[in-house]
Amino acid sequence: MIDTTHPAGTVSDLVDATDWAALTEEVDGYGSALTGRLLTPAQCHELAGLYDENERFRSTVDMGRHRFGSGRYRYFTHDLPEPVGELRQAFYPHLLPIARDWAGRLGRPAPWPDRLEEWLGMCHEAGQSKSAQILLCYGAGDWNALHRDVFGDLIFPLQVVIGLDAPGTDYTGGEFLMTEQRPRAQSRGSATLLPQGHGLVFTTRDRPVASRRGWSAAPMRHGVSTVRSGRRRTLGLVFHDAG
Template sequence: MNAPLPRTFPAESFDTLNWSAIGTQLDREGYAALRGLFDADEARALAREAVTSNALRRVALESLDLGRGDLLYFDTALPRVWAQWCTDFYRQLAPVANRWNAMLCMPYRFPAEWKAFLECNDRAGQTQAQLYLNRLGADDYLALHQRSKGEHVFPLQVVVLLSAPGRAFIGGELVLTEQRPRMQSRPMVVPLSLGDAAIIATAQRPFKGSSGYYPVNLRHAVSRVRSGERIGVELSFHDAPRASGDEHPFILGT
């Protein structure tokens, strides 16, 4: 019998995570892994939903010049369970985002609640939800990119792996690159197992140099899947500007 879709996490479930340690890791490396956020049955149920749901629109990554494979996204309001995850994650991450802005002497402070932040997005013309799933088969990959379009960009996002590495697929590692001024890019591989998540910097994070903090630029990718099929989720807390005319309705920064 198929497992049900994952539960809506109550806020107290997120409260049990060690957010102090998570914040320290984010400050140090620009990412933090959350092991076993979903159990195996929940992760597989989400993956199955990605393959069969009529609510998800599909677009080829090739058409976005972002690699090879399928990108699936909600063109309308997010389903309740997804929206609740965004709400709970955002509530915990907004203090980190505001600390980063303070470190970089940026005056903007993010609202405490995701709903209020989305209202800011809406007033700025950012109305395209940025939660999508990527479905990568053999020889598919997701190219290096960052999701930094729009006036309001939340500096953290969440990625989740819904397939079992080594069993459902080979390859397909989450890769981050960090570019500091006058230095070569620093690559980082974030190992994920089935149901694991990672919080990663969206585009920039503060780095402490000899003269204080300055921004470093980050992008992320999924390396080539050598065999099998990999399904993952990417969740951004800011909406993208809604495309018009003949522009593609889903835009990512590269």
């Protein structure tokens, strides 16, 4: 039996070892897909423990104050902890072909260069110079309203959330929610429990769907259901910076 509690290899190795063909097919069909385990429980606890280190973050958002949920999240500074920077670097080249393919199907520009650093430089030149990497913390009764993470005109169409606590052990409830707006029909929803150390790749704003006129964009939003007990912490990886 393979030991998934302590995955072998670096974070980059584990991202590279993902079955990207299968993941791409699932993201195409549903707008989201789980990876295998990328972080050990010890790595998850270490990252979650950074939440109280104020110097790590540029700002803190109280969701209740802004009336889009309950709970808090913090934006890292550009001086990212090593696992966060490594994860972001590792994911980008694998997500890039999906992003370009979607842009082609939807007839949109595909401005994303091969290197993440070059893309972030383009964001900064356009006035989007703030770090958008997020550490989120939900307690019992907290939730996140359905939304999109669009911080400016330059957008990368996919992002990743990584579970830092174990569902059913550290918390209950707190499913990752997605809704898809369908033309002339009711919206379709999905709920995913995020295993500790695993990532969920999901669309930032929409996904291409086949229609009688070719391809069209199906708007999608994401959020978190109410945490019923315990504490749920996650790492959010966004591939465009904020304005």
